[in-house]
Amino acid sequence: MKIYKICLIACFIVLQSCKKSEETKSENKETSHITIYGIGDSTMADKKNPETNPEHGWMQVLPTFFNDNVTIENHAVNGRSSRSFIGEKRWEKVYTKLKEGDYVVIEFGHNDQKFKSPDRYTNPYTGYRHNLIKFVEETRKKGAHPILLTSIVRRNFNEYGTLIDTHGNYPLVVRLVAQEYNVPLVDLQYLTEVLEESYGVEDSEKLHLHFEPGEVDYYPNGKSDDTHLSKLGATEVSKLFVQDIKSKNLPLAKYIKE
Secondary structure, X not given: OHHHHHHHHHHHHHHHHHHHHHHHHHHXXXXXXXXXXXXXXXXXXXXXXXXXXXXXXXXXXXXHHEOOOEEEEEOOOOOOOXXXXXXXXXXXXXXXXXXXXXXXXXXXXXXXXXXXXXXOOOOHHHHHHHHHHHHHHHHHHOOOEEEEEOOOOOOOEOOOOOEOOOOOOHHHHHHHHHHHOOOOEEOHHHHHHHHHHHHHHHHHHHHOEEEOOOOOXXXXXXXXXXOOOEHHHHHHHHHHHHHHHHHOOOHHHHHEOO
């Protein structure tokens, strides 16, 4: 009986030790360092001379929202479509670096529409769809997590003050791929529509690049651009992304600064 009790106590100690070890592993996993990779076009890309350049990509300001356990590598580049991003081996560069637990934020569409540019254009229901699927499946193959995004809207108000879509079927395809492959979706098209409309026809210029000649040194001849973002616009879009992943309670949300 005495030996039996000793064995029971020993088993209990071993089980408690194993439990503590598993809890420690789980805790370490929760706080492990991850990298968020951004792939996309100029609306999210880092811009040169950020101290003097009024233009900012929304992912350029994203690091301010995440804690020290996150590194953000923004591989988005001006003018790239899902097709040219693959064709120029930019995706290959990201894929090679991916590790388990990382994230890939995917936002294309603006340049996939360029039908006069055969190295960029994709049919939304064929080439574009399959490129998105490629990004998703290969990200998961590495044990990383894809997040699909619809394109941010252009500031395109008509004479009646109605914001008019310019993206055609591309955002729909993103939503369909997200649904079919069970991928988290941040519907930036919808979220930025609401943002633009909340600022209104005139004040929404502040979200983009509207400057009179001589107003800013970077654009001595002035600028009128309703696609790309000012620092304010980039920050607002970045906030929308962060708020959406928090509201959806995605695992990535635990890395957001309080």
